[in-house]
Amino acid sequence: MILTVTLNTALDITYRVRSLRAHTTHRVSEVVERPGGKGVNVARVLAALGHEVTVTGYAGGATGEVVRERLSAVPGVTDALVSVAGATRRTIAVADVLSGDTTQLNEPGPQIAPAEWGAFLDRYEELVAGASAVALCGSLPPGVPVGAYGNLIRTARSAHVPVLLDTSGEPLRRGVAARPDIIKPNSDELAELTGSHEPLRATQDARRRGAHAVVASLGADGLLAVTPEGRWRATPPARVHGNPTGAGDSAVAGLLAGLVEHLPWPDRLTRAVALSAATVRTTAAGEFDRSAYEELLDRVSVSGESSAA
């Protein structure tokens, strides 16, 4: 089983409006609700690829109940979320029918009490013992210590379970110092971590800070991976047009699937890039266009070299 951790789960709501104009009133023509948060999106993609996935993190309130209800409808996903008193946050994506542009409103998430953080640590330790890999994903809700991911990484490493970290800012900085197996920052997150806007240099710097492997997602330019086994660049055949939301989460799912299937790095990166591009073709995070994915698997180009070569 692959374990994904989403401490700040979300009820992702998409509204369709004709055209959003600030300081006016809008009738919403369509409402779609999905379980969200980065680790939940990763889990949905992994489950669609045929992997058994367990989702943990927090859920609470009426919004948390909707998240759990929707999650229970996804085959292959096991709900191991920890109940909390506060309500799971909403994220609202307001999509303009006319322009296709999206306006995003993200709630901060519930306040987590110290006892709730303790309850999560206990649940996590149990779950890690049965996991083939762990992904730690996204922002921290208020009340969770900023060094939380360092703690979770050390637990996974003690249990000899490989751990991937996908977050940003101070939680990323603190997490990297705990030596995760893989981090998957995008260009902005990598620049914020290292101070360098030059991807290869920044990626190497992130490894010096503690990450064993760094897979930087460079948007339409694909992935740059610097690992103990070698360094590679994987790029999609052409610029993919669509909605980039969730592309990074699908890349994480591809990396994890390749990891637990013991694929060599170039194959893992091919999957990650193909899944990422196939997600851009859909409207929602956590979903991908399967025929686009299968077609793209043959068309992703990987260049680079193994350290052993």
Place this chain on the structure above:
Amino acid sequence: MILTVTLNTALDITYRVRSLRAHTTHRVSEVVERPGGKGVNVARVLAALGHEVTVTGYAGGATGEVVRERLSAVPGVTDALVSVAGATRRTIAVADVLSGDTTQLNEPGPQIAPAEWGAFLDRYEELVAGASAVALCGSLPPGVPVGAYGNLIRTARSAHVPVLLDTSGEPLRRGVAARPDIIKPNSDELAELTGSHEPLRATQDARRRGAHAVVASLGADGLLAVTPEGRWRATPPARVHGNPTGAGDSAVAGLLAGLVEHLPWPDRLTRAVALSAATVRTTAAGEFDRSAYEELLDRVSVSGESSAA
């Protein structure tokens, strides 16, 4: 007991953001949730004035549960909402901290099945029998017949219970034809109903269409009432600055409170204007500034004449 009907109840959510800009991403700094929909706001104001109020209409889904939970915390309000399969709609008010301006996003409401409409009619008939007055408020959710208010008005009139209608568009047009005791349109609703933008003329026309009394709310200019007992104009002492959301609902509460207390029209209008202005001083519909209300009661000016004079 006063009965308020809100077929399209809402979970009113207010977000504070620094400044909303279309097609960008925003962190919400504060989230406030309140039970909403016009009749729910009217009920909260009536309860604060010391009246026993029963709220009916529909509630469903996780959002409906939150509405009921919040409503149960309001002293003096009895929940007689009918459960439905669909989820109660959300309304989102995005308030800019910098400018004070608000952007509104309103969901359409749940689809109501024919059996659910039948269940509501049964509940309504029972409740009307024990009511001293009925207020029919707001929009209709999808699936409720557009002539619904006509039906509800006839039921109330058969039971000799006075009925106030506060809606817009085609539901207002159809409702007026069923001869409600009072309608409370704003300038736009009145112009849409009658085709006239001249308030006195439009108000008289609305009476000819079937309304026994018409109380037009003219924003900062107060209320214009044309009734079988006479015609009056009631105006606040000065332009009130603040948030006009809910001012109309508070005016309805003032009219109903005066009606069941058998006050003469000038006193009812004074209350309605004072409550309306005291609501503009607060941030939320269904709430008012009590000291402003009490102070305003002495300062509203009413001019006009009784038909009998």
